[in-house]
Amino acid sequence: MTQLVTAAEMQQIDKYTIDTIGMPQDVLIERAAMAVLDVIGASRFDLTHVLVLAGLGNNGADGVAIARLLYAQGINVSLQFVGNVNRAKDSVKRQLAIIEKHGLIRSEKSDFNEATLIVDAIFGVGLNNVLPEGLQKMIKAANHIEKPVVAVDIPTGIDATTGEIRGAALKAHTTVSFGFTKVGLTQQKGSSLSGNIIIKDVGMLIPDDFEFSIQKKLPVA
Ligand SMILES: NC(=O)C1=CN([C@@H]2O[C@H](COP(=O)(O)OP(=O)(O)OC[C@H]3O[C@@H](n4cnc5c(N)ncnc54)[C@H](O)[C@@H]3O)[C@@H](O)[C@H]2O)[C@H](O)CC1
């Protein structure tokens, strides 16, 4: 049975795992990236040209680590940031410094049409507002050309708690979500845009007295 969580609960669990348990954030990010590689490796996606779209938060950090792992396997991968990288979180900048040493240079502008698979690492549980106009346009264009998308944790644009679309949302073929099923993936548009949802353990721990607000559990598919 898989436990449903809200975005706030997931963020509490992240924080507890890092601050109280002492699990380094970069270890969680690496495990998240390896979990996505597992799913991609076990699927039948055409990996001729993988385009990783990365945001400026920890979802983006996952994306940079995913790009690195794909690159290390000799896969033709492009990494494109969505937003001004100078404003990215430290977790993203640490990952960027590592991939630059690997010789993987990020692309300024990638053409969706060349990609055979898109990895969506723009926004995850931290989405807290409607998407910027420009990103909404990009997402609608990407949905229109119907490229296969693997969403990291949550499809970008889906509110992790309500399942609502925040302006626009990338339609995913597969969503690899970490630790627990975000309730937004099962509600409203969230469920129809997430595609095949795979929950992967990345080593999150919960406090003994943690009270989940949602008692309903989902049968494991
Ligand atoms: N917490 C951890 O250590 C781990 C988290 N994992 C991954 O991280 C994301 C959650 O990351 P977070 O930095 O909290 O938020 P996002 O990356 O989802 O969003 C980035 C950032 O963007 C800002 N923001 C939110 N909404 C908007 C908006 N509409 N327009 C512009 N900017 C916006 C806000 O400041 C956010 O912080 C989680 O989903 C996992 O993928 C790791 O996997 C494990 C470690």
Ligand SMILES: [K+]
């Ligand atoms: K995402």
